[in-house]
Amino acid sequence: MNQSGSLACVGLGMMLGAHVSPRSRTHIERADVVFVLVSDPLVELWVQEMRPDARSLQPYYQEGRSRLDSYNEMVEAMLVEIRAGRQVCGVFYGHPGVFALVPHKAIARAREEGFAAHMEPGISAEDCLYADLGIDPGRFGCQHYEASQLMFYERRIDPSAYLVLWQVGMAGDRSLARFSTGPAYRQLLVELLARDYPMSHPVIAYEAATLPITAPRMDELRLSDLATADLRLQTTLVFPPAAPLKRNQRMLDRLAILDRTESNQTESNRTIVDVQ
């Protein structure tokens, strides 16, 4: 690296005071310039107590304007300070690299321009979800999709694994200019999901707690309820498996043959060693 400016994108975790890592905190305290984008106004005030000069990225959002424009401006705002030779810290809620375009883009752009840039992980909503709902993603496998992306593209859902859908509150928004969509949009999502799940299938509407004085939302709904349910920007939907795991007998048979071959090979090697 041949330039003096730098960027650290750090995660605060989800809950005020509970999740921030020592390294992230040090970056916040020592940076020349701090930008902040968080999901709770009290969390923003917390960051501003740590750094009264922290610059909120909130003003870049505008209803009716493409979020992509806002994202590009957020990235550019950070780059301007980096190019001026400053140590910049981008503070984001949760994990700055999970379902987050802006930190990834900012780091990529900074590196392209020859600046040092890195990410400090944080505790994401996904991490909180596993803890609060008692789900182990390794038990049956776990698929994660951004809800609109699931609608825009041909994807294959595996109903024998968990399914987690993010940003469901604005599912189906093609404009990128809204922060919520209505029941008609969600009904299309329900119809899509009904190809793999019965309408009576349980679905958990989850929202991680962002303050130590609030509790996570963990409302059990049915797939048929989703079109009219209260789904917000921060709501995540969790679908438990709808089908049992199906054994892949062909692969298991091939593995058994491989096991036998390797076992026989080991035995013959041992015999050769014994003879020698």
Added chain:
Amino acid sequence: MTSAIGFLEQAGRNELSPAQYAADVCLLEIDDRQRQALLERDAATLNELLGGRRRVLFAILAPDEDVGQD
């Protein structure tokens, strides 16, 4: 402690029993309305009293950078 936000940070670090929480809130040197909001765990009122934003937006992922361009 003189800051409701500082108290929230402490409460985030160390989970308090309901009794300890109430006792600690009563000891804070803060405005009575802030104290009441903390006792009632009323985040919206506390935010209003502290001058926080009324609304925050935080989506930072685009499902498709080309969508809507057609």
